[in-house]
Amino acid sequence: MSATDTVLPEARRAMEICNACRYCEGYCPVFPAMERRRVFADGDLGHLANLCHNCKGCWHACQYAPPHEFGINLPRTFAELRVETYAQHAWPGALGRLFERNGLWVSLATALSLGAVMLLSILLTGPGVLTGVHTGEGSFYAVIPYWVMVTLGSVTFGYAVLAMAMGARSYWKASGGGRVRLGDVRAALGAAATARHLGGAGEGCNDVDDRFAQGRRHYHLATMWGFLLCFAATSVATLMDHLLGWIAPYSWYSLPVVLGTVGGVGLMIGTAGLFAIKLRTDPEPDARRHFGMDYALLALLHLTALTGLALLFWRHTSAMGGLLAIHLGFVLALFLTLPYGKFVHGVYRLLALVRDAGERRAE
Ligand code: SF4
Ligand code: SF4
Numbered sequence: 525m526s527a528t529d530t531v532l533p534e535a536r537r538a539m540e541i542c543n544a545c546r547y548c549e550g551y552c553p554v555f556p557a558m559e560r561r562r563v564f565a566d567g568d569l570g571h572l573a574n575l576c577h578n579c580k581g582c583w584h585a586c587q588y589a590p591p592h593e594f595g596i597n598l599p600r601t602f603a604e605l606r607v608e609t610y611a612q613h614a615w616p617g618a619l620g621r622l623f624e625r626n627g628l629w630v631s632l633a634t635a636l637s638l639g640a641v642m643l644l645s646i647l648l649t650g651p652g653v654l655t656g657v658h659t660g661e662g663s664f665y666a667v668i669p670y671w672v673m674v675t676l677g678s679v680t681f682g683y684a685v686l687a688m689a690m691g692a693r694s695y696w697k698a699s700g701g702g703r704v705r706l707g708d709v710r711a712a713l714g715a716a717a718t719a720r721h722l723g724g725a726g727e728g729c730n731d732v733d734d735r736f737a738q739g740r741r742h743y744h745l746a747t748m749w750g751f752l753l754c755f756a757a758t759s760v761a762t763l764m765d766h767l768l769g770w771i772a773p774y775s776w777y778s779l780p781v782v783l784g785t786v787g788g789v790g791l792m793i794g795t796a797g798l799f800a801i802k803l804r805t806d807p808e809p810d811a812r813r814h815f816g817m818d819y820a821l822l823a824l825l826h827l828t829a830l831t832g833l834a835l836l837f838w839r840h841t842s843a844m845g846g847l848l849a850i851h852l853g854f855v856l857a858l859f860l861t862l863p864y865g866k867f868v869h870g871v872y873r874l875l876a877l878v879r880d881a882g883e884r885r886a887e
Contacts, residue, residue, distance in 0.1 A: 528612070531604045535569045538601050541594055548582040552721060553880050554602075560883060570612075571699040573605035574876035577721045579729035583809035603811035610868050613698070615690035622864040627816025630824060630861050637860065638853035644672055645849050654845035661771045667845045668852060676852070680859035687863035692871050701879050708885065712877035716870075719744050732804045740801055746794030748870075751825065753787025754832070773839050784832060791829035795822045821866040828854040 539558055542548065549555040554576050561568055580599045588594035611620035622629045645654060645668050658666040665673070696704075715721060722729055722741035731737045761780035764770040774781050799822045802815065831851035838847060861867070 528608045531601065531608050532566055532569060535573065535601050535605050536564045538596050538598055539564045539569065539572065541588060541596060542582075542598070545588070547587070548585055551581045551585070552577065552579060554598075557880055557883060560887075565700075567699040569605060570609040570695070571876055571879055573602040574609060574872045575880055576602040576606075577729075577873075578603060578810070579722065579724060580806075580809045581724070581730055584730055584734045597809055599809040600811055603814065606869070606872070607811065607814050607817070609695060609872060610691075613691040613694040613872075614864060615687045615694070619864055623817070625816070626814070626865055627820040630817075630820035630857070630865055633860050634824060634854065634857040637857035638850060641668070641676075641849050641853040641856060644668070645845070648672065654849060655842055656845060657840075657842045658844060659840050661773075663839075663844070664772055664848055667848050673852070676856060677859070680856060684859050684862040688868060688871050691863065691868060692875060695872055696875055696879075699875070699879060701875065702882070704878060705882060705885075708878050708881035711881035712874055715877050716748075716874055719748070731801050733806050739797060743794045743797030743801065746790045747798060747822075747825065748794070750787045750790030750792075750794055750829065753783050754791060754829065755787075757781070757784035757787060781836065785836065788829040788833045788836075791825055792833070795826040795829070798822055799826070817866045820861075824854065824858055824861070828858055 539561075542555070543558055543561075546555070546559065549559065552575075554572050557572055557575055564572075576599070578599055582598050583589060583600075586596050586598070588596040590597065607623055611623040614620035614623070642654070648669055649667060653667055656666075658664075719741045722744060723738065724736065727736040728738040729736065729740055731740045757780045760783065761772060761774065764774070764780065765772060772780075776782075799819065802818055802822070807815070828851070831847060831854055835844065835847040835851050838844060
């Protein structure tokens with residue numbers, strides 16, 4: 525029996541009990557969405573699971589939580605179902621298996637990527653290049669040739685975008701999403717950009733135990749905006765290089781360096797904070813068996829930011845070659861694992877918010 529065979533019936537049973545009880549209807553958007561339904565098809569349950577932001581408020585409030593015989597544990601049930609939706613809609617389908625023991629897969633991909641970039645650098649530019657001093661325009665390309673950087677980056681990132689787009693399409697169809705309206709997308713982006721739901725009614729979420737806190741929201745925002753700023757920095761640098769012929773490395777006050785520095789610091793603080801909360805949180809209302817997936821993405825993002833900042837600080841020293849190879853290894857691992865790790869949470873969560881906005885508009 526697969527995990528889906530047990531998680532879906534449990535989610536359906538829980539929703540039927542909650543729909544009769546309705547005590548938690550003001551807690552989050554899941555309960556109003558639940559109340560719009562009389563029956564819960566598989567796609568509806570996947571949508572509700574991705575609409576849940578794991579605040580754990582309903583767990584602490586529920587009179588039917590264990591040891592009650594109903595044994596309702598919505599945060600855990602939805603957390604497990606979310607991972608099932610990631611696996612179910614993975615593209616190509618066979619790679620959905622990577623969501624099981626995901627921490628191991630991400631670690632292996634990271635080790636292989638680091639090794640591959642180091643090896644390529646040594647084979648293509650010579651053994652002493654990683655420890656030599658390279659300065660001035662084009663110094664990065666003395667360590668990793670330009671065409672290797674462009675090919676590795678564009679192929680792996682292009683594949684990740686394609687795989688996530690195919691997964692999103694499959695998820696949207698399965699959840700019965702229908703036509704996408706601009707107003708619903710705008711509403712969903714507004715909620716995601718401010719992590720509005722993680723703020724609760726102003727008091728925050730039950731991050732660690734039954735006390736309310738804003739930590740998860742703040743660290744989540746730092747991680748998300750840090751990532752987006754780093755992505756913007758890379759995009760601007762690519763345009764400056766390809767369109768304007770301004771070759772890296774750039775000065776401290778250039779746009780890509782400023783964006784990358786602010787983004788990198790935000791990413792490091794956000795991921796460290798989320799990691800610390802995850803270590804301390806009560807695992808009972810959570811999907812303990814998938815914690816490895818969460819830790820893997822947080823660690824990979826943190827190390828990518830850390831090595832990027834280290835490269836910036838020591839780019840004019842003999843450490844530059846090794847740091848560049850290590851940083852590119854982490855970037856490559858990140859791109860390779862984007863469609864098959866916790867990162868897809870962002871895609872499905874956004875789609876769930878779009879669908880929810882559409883349903884609220886139609887009411
Ligand atoms: S989580 Fe518990 S208290 Fe809340 S609606 Fe469901 S059954 Fe009722
Ligand atoms: S854990 Fe929070 S977001 Fe999820 S269903 Fe319960 S109250 Fe809603």
